[in-house]
Each structure stands twice: as structure tokens, then as C-alpha cells.
Amino acid sequence: MSTPLAERIRPNSLKDYLSQQHLIGPKGALSSQLATGMISSMIFWGPPGTGKTTLANIIANESKRPFYTLSAVDSGVAAVREVIQKAKKSDDLFSSKNPILFIDEIHRFSKSQQDSLLGAVEKGWVTLIGATTENPSFEVIPALLSRCQVYVLKPFSKSDLETLLQRAITEDEVLSKKKVTLEESEALLRLSGGDARKLLNILELVVLSEENEEVIITNAMVTQKVQKNTVLYDKTGEQHYDIISAFIKSIRGSDPNAAVYWLARMIEGGEEVKFIARRLVILASEDIGMANPTALVLANATFQAVNTIGYPEARIILSQCAVYLATSPKSNASYKAIKQAQQLVKQTGDLSVPLSIRNAPTKLMKELGYGKDYEYAHDYEGNFVPHEFLPEEISGTKLYDPGNNKRESSLRNYLSQLWGDKYNY
Numbered sequence: 001m002s003t004p005l006a007e008r009i010r011p012n013s014l015k016d017y018l019s020q021q022h023l024i025g026p027k028g029a030l031s032s033q034l035a036t037g038m039i040s041s042m043i044f045w046g047p048p049g050t051g052k053t054t055l056a057n058i059i060a061n062e063s064k065r066p067f068y069t070l071s072a073v074d075s076g077v078a079a080v081r082e083v084i085q086k087a088k089k090s091d092d093l094f095s096s097k098n099p100i101l102f103i104d105e106i107h108r109f110s111k112s113q114q115d116s117l118l119g120a121v122e123k124g125w126v127t128l129i130g131a132t133t134e135n136p137s138f139e140v141i142p143a144l145l146s147r148c149q150v151y152v153l154k155p156f157s158k159s160d161l162e163t164l165l166q167r168a169i170t171e172d173e174v175l176s177k178k179k180v181t182l183e184e185s186e187a188l189l190r191l192s193g194g195d196a197r198k199l200l201n202i203l204e205l206v207v208l209s210e211e212n213e214e215v216i217i218t219n220a221m222v223t224q225k226v227q228k229n230t231v232l233y234d235k236t237g238e239q240h241y242d243i244i245s246a247f248i249k250s251i252r253g254s255d256p257n258a259a260v261y262w263l264a265r266m267i268e269g270g271e272e273v274k275f276i277a278r279r280l281v282i283l284a285s286e287d288i289g290m291a292n293p294t295a296l297v298l299a300n301a302t303f304q305a306v307n308t309i310g311y312p313e314a315r316i317i318l319s320q321c322a323v324y325l326a327t328s329p330k331s332n333a334s335y336k337a338i339k340q341a342q343q344l345v346k347q348t349g350d351l352s353v354p355l356s357i358r359n360a361p362t363k364l365m366k367e368l369g370y371g372k373d374y375e376y377a378h379d380y381e382g383n384f385v386p387h388e389f390l391p392e393e394i395s396g397t398k399l400y401d402p403g404n405n406k407r408e409s410s411l412r413n414y415l416s417q418l419w420g421d422k423y424n425y
Helices: 029-036 052-063 077-088 111-122 158-171 186-192 196-208 219-229 238-252 256-268 273-291 294-309 314-326 333-348 363-367 406-419
Strands: 042-045 067-071 100-104 127-132 149-152 179-182 214-217
Touching (some): 052 067, 100 111, 111 127, 158 179, 158 186, 186 196, 196 214, 196 219, 214 219, 238 256, 273 294, 273 333, 273 406, 294 314
Parallel strands (some): 042 127, 042 149, 179 214
């Protein structure tokens, strides 16, 4: 049987689909769309093996729509246009059931490839469903992203994976011919890293490698049979997430030795250079911030440089940046400030902008008091005047609290001199 186990037992309906209850449960966003038949373009974002392709197939089946699929790995602009032309000729084009175009690994599409989708999505020739393991905010062009809903798929729970194992053992046309007993499942779950497809691949390998009709699965047996097939670094599986986590935490913890080690693990495993560099840019702001603002400048320069140069030389630039960030003073004050500010906005709603700092481009606005009593800082000594910039309801709210490091201690003193007791610096 050449068809993989994961494909043989792929569910075709929502009732057989495991996990993602936040999307397909009674109050799920996708449940309501399927109930009304109004399917919007969307992007599924989640780790490998969480059912993105399966869910796209089910949506097409349950909504009874034509289904076209492309893989970004081996499809160019010509392939996209060919599918769109087929979709335009569909009998259902002028009904509410326009065809679904599913694009796997949409993050691998270039800007021009993504641009070629815009017209078809905007005019309703197709309903786009994209699947990606990468953050679509970075990998999907804004024009296309604005036309799609983004749904996050979560890793399978332990109970979901165990249910999947039992289903495969008892219902699959191949495995069910053997007498399979799942005595222990921990090794299967650990080696799969929550990836359902990988879990089923390992299960199939273990069962079919046994000549006996009776197969008793234990942790030792699974480990022994799979160890030769386990790679050092799986950039699409569990280690992808574990090692980048170790890398980031090492830099945050100011350990350049560990940072460079985990960097080497990713490089040797073939991790995408852009992925590593992007995480360094985020860390430079989130974990270092105002303690050393130059960190963000260097991290951004690293991102630009390694994308221009590529491997193998990019490893040197990544190493320099990782060491610099690891040895920089740390502060998450800016990160905490925006989190608190967003929470405050959610709590207080759309408070009015004080009249004195509103723009007044017309005569009527000036007559209504827009810009009245605004104090221009540069007209005052030291280029500062203690004007009110926050809405009256939250006046005096301190959101940025400088960290305990040399540079931000200096900033704290500076702000204290300017604002006195207003913000209690």
C-alpha cells in the first residue's frame, strides 16, 4: 500500500475531525460560516501536523464547493493563473458557492505569486484558503492578508493524539489486519512532537516493520525502531520550536555560549536564515529595548544582511548579532508598556483626544477650540513644558516604567526632572 497512513485515515467530515474546537465547536468561527454557507477567504496558521489541509478539504466537502489545491513549493505564477482560469469557468462561479483554492505553505510564495491571487480573491472568483507554519504578518503581503481571516490552529492535545492512534489501529484498512496492542504510547507521542502526521508515520513504520501478525507496542520498541530515522534537527517539527525557544532564552539570560550553540544547531539543521534573523529583531526590542537601543539597529541590519548574503557566510553575521544581544543589558520595559497601554485602551474605550492637541486644519475646527492653548515645546526653555497629552480620564497614568539598568536609570532621572510627581518616576 503506497498511500501513507495519514492520508488513508484523513477525515472527510467535521464529526470525524479531532481538535481545534475553538474553530469548529458550537461557537467556533468556522462552524458559523459552514452553517450559513458564507465561506470567507482565510489563512490557517499553526505548527505542522495540526490538520490545516484536512480542515480545508472538509470545508470544501461540507460546503459542496469545487476544490483546487496548489503547493507553494512547486507552483509558480503560471500555475496560479491556470487554476484561477479553471475556477472562473466553474458552473458555481455566479452563485454563493465559488470554488475554493487551497494553497499549502503559502508563506513560500513570492510577492509576485501572492499578487497574482489578489484579483481572483477580490472579485470572488475563488475563496482562498492558505496554510502556513510561519507568522502570516511577516510572510503574507498586506493586500492579501487584509482580504483574509487568520485562524490559529493549536497543537493536538495528548488525548486527541491517543484517540488518533486508536482510530488508526482499529479502522485503517492495513493496520487493522494485524492484531495491534498499544501497551505504551509515551515514545510515540514524544517522537511525534504533537505532529499528527508524524505520529501516524511513526506508528505505521513500527507496525509494518514487524513480521508477526501480533504487534505489542512499547516505548522501548518504538525508540529502537525509530532511532535510526530520527534527524538531529527537524525544522518543521518539535525541535524547531524547542531549539528556537532555547536560543531566545539563552540570549535573554545573557549566556552567549549557549546562544551560539543553539544557533549552530539550527544552522546545521538547515533552518531558514530569515526565521532566525527575524526572531533576533523581535528579541532586540522585547528583551533589550531602551537598555541598549543600538541592539535593535544591529538586529535589523543583521536581518537585511543575511537575507542578501545567505548561507554559509550568514552564519558569521548571525553569530555576531547573537553574541551582541546576549551580552547587552536587558530590559522589557517597552514591551510591558505597550501591553499595559493596550489593556488600558480595552478597559477605557475610545477616550477623546484633548482639544489642545487636536489638529486644526480648517477655520471651523479652530473656532471649535481645536489646538487652543497648545504649548509648543520648542518655545520654552529646555524644549519642554508640562502640557497634558493624555485624555483627562487617565491623566497621570504611567505606562513606561524604566528598567533597572544604567541607561534607563538615567532616563528615569531625566523624566523625573521633567514631570516631577505627575508620573511618579
